[in-house]
Amino acid sequence: MIHVKPIKFYDTKSGSLRLFEPVTPGVATIYSCGPTVYNYAHIGNFRNFVFVDVLRRTLRLFGYNIKHVRNITDIDDKIIRKAVEENTTVQAIAAQFESAFFQDCDYLRLQKVEYNPRATEHIVDMIDLVKVLIEKGYTYERDGSVYYKIGRFENYGKLSHIDLSSVRSGARVDSDEYLKEDARDFVLWKGRREHEPYWPAPFGEGRPGWHLECSAMSRHYLGPTFDIHTGAEDLIFPHHENEIAQSEAANGVEYVRYWLHCAFLNMKDQKMSKSLGNIITARKLREDGIDGLAVRYFLLSVHYRKPLAFSMEAIESARTAVNRLQTFYSRIASAAASQSKRQEQDSADPLTRIRSDWYDALGDDLNTAKALGVLFEMLREYNTRMDMDRVDSVLAGELLSFLDEADSILDVMRPDSEDELSSKIDDMIVKRQAARLARDFREADRIRDELSQMGIVLEDTREGVRWRKI
C-alpha cells in the first residue's frame, strides 16, 4: 500500500496547477538541467538549484521514492572558449568548475542527487538518439553537422506557447555560426572543427549540440517518459522546447508530464546574468564569511515562481530570521530532553493545525514563503506557552519531531555538528556556571571573554546556557 500526501505543481506546458500523479505510483522521476561547468555558478544559478532541492525534499517528505538526475554539462562552446583563453584543456576547466560546484552545493546544504551524469560520458546515448532521428527523417546534414528540422515536428511550440509564424525564417542571426535551412532549426551534432574536442559517429566526427544531452541522458536513466523536468524560466525556449522535439520525435511518446520552471534572481530590477556582468557567486559570499544558511533561507523566503531581488540587506534580515528559528529549535530540543511535567492541560493544542497548514503550504506548488509563515506562528505560540510552563517534555518531543520534519525541507534550523569543538566549549561553560554559582563573577566573565575570543557568544536563558558562533 503506497501512501503519499497530495501535491500540486504549476506546469508550464498546461499553464495551470495540476495534481501530481506520477507514471509509477509512489515514485517520482525527475530530471533537472544542471550546471555548465565553465565558471563559478552565481547565486541566481543557485536559486534554481535550491528550488530543485526543495522539490526533491518535499516529494520525499510527502512519501515518494525519488529517482533524480541532474546533469553536468562538460562539453560546450563556452567551456571550449574558456579553455582557449586559459590556455588549458576542456577537461581541466570542466573538472575545476565541477568540483567548485559541488563545494558550493555543500555551502547551501543542497542534498546529493542520485545521478549526476556528465555529458561526455553519454556520447553513445546521444549518437543513438541522433541515429533514430535520422532514420525517422527529422534531420538534414550540412557541412558535416546534423540539424533538426523543426517543420517536421507537429507540436513544436506547445511548451513555450510560441507562435511559429511570428518566428520567421532567416529573421535572426545564426549565433551558432552553423548553416541552417531555417532559422528555427537547431543543431543536433556539430561537425568536427580544428582544435575542438570530437567524437566519432556514423554521421561524422563532431560533438553534441546543446539540447541533445538532456534528451539522451534522461532517456538513459528515467526512460522515454518521466514525471518532472525542472529548469529556470529562460530554458523554456528554446532549450526545453527542443528537448521535447527531439525526444518525442524519437520515442513516439510524451516526454515529460510536469514542467517546472523557476523565476530569476534579480540585481536591482535586472536579472542576474553573466552577460550583464551583475553576478555574485556563491563562492564570493562564502569567502566574505556570509553564512550559507542565511543565503539558503533568503532563496527559500519567496515562492520559486516569483522574481526575487538580491541585496545584502535581505541576506542580513534572513540571517536574523534563521537565528530565531535556531534558537526556537534548541529551546524545544532542551525541553524535550528534560523530564518536566506539564503544569496545565491544554485542551486546544494547535500543533495538529500547524502541521496540517505546513503540509498544505508545501503541497500547494512548494509555497515555502507561506510555510515559513506557519513556522513563525508556531514559534510565537509555543514560546508563549513555554513562558507559562505549559509545555512538558512529551509535548516538546512532539514539537521537536515536527520541527525535524520541517527542517527536512528547510535545513536551516540544525547547526553543523562540530563535536570536538563543542565538547571543549561545554567544559568551559560548566566551569563558568560553577563560578557564577559561587558568585565569582570575575572568573565567570574571564571565561566568557575567552570564549568570545574564540568567536563563541554565550546566552544565559531560562533553559540554561546556550552558545553560538558569530
Added chain:
RNA sequence: GGCGGCGUAGCCAAGUGGUAAGGCAGAGGUCUGCAAAACCUCCAUUCAUCGGUUCAAGUCCGAUCGCCGCCUCCA
C-alpha cells in the same frame, strides 16, 4: 511587435469571492550579577490608478500607468 509575469505597510512577502499571514526594521515591556541574546506586546479601515460585476473584490471583468522576463548564449 508576439507571448508571459508582476505592482499588498519603511523594506521583503503570503493571500484566486467572505472582510489584510509571516519576516526584517522601529516603539514599548519582561527576564538577567553584568552583558549579550531571547521572549512578549504594538505597528496597513487598506492592497498601482480608474471604472464595472456581486449581498460581498487585494482576489473576477475592462481600461490606464509603471516595472520585469522570454522571443539570441543564458539558471
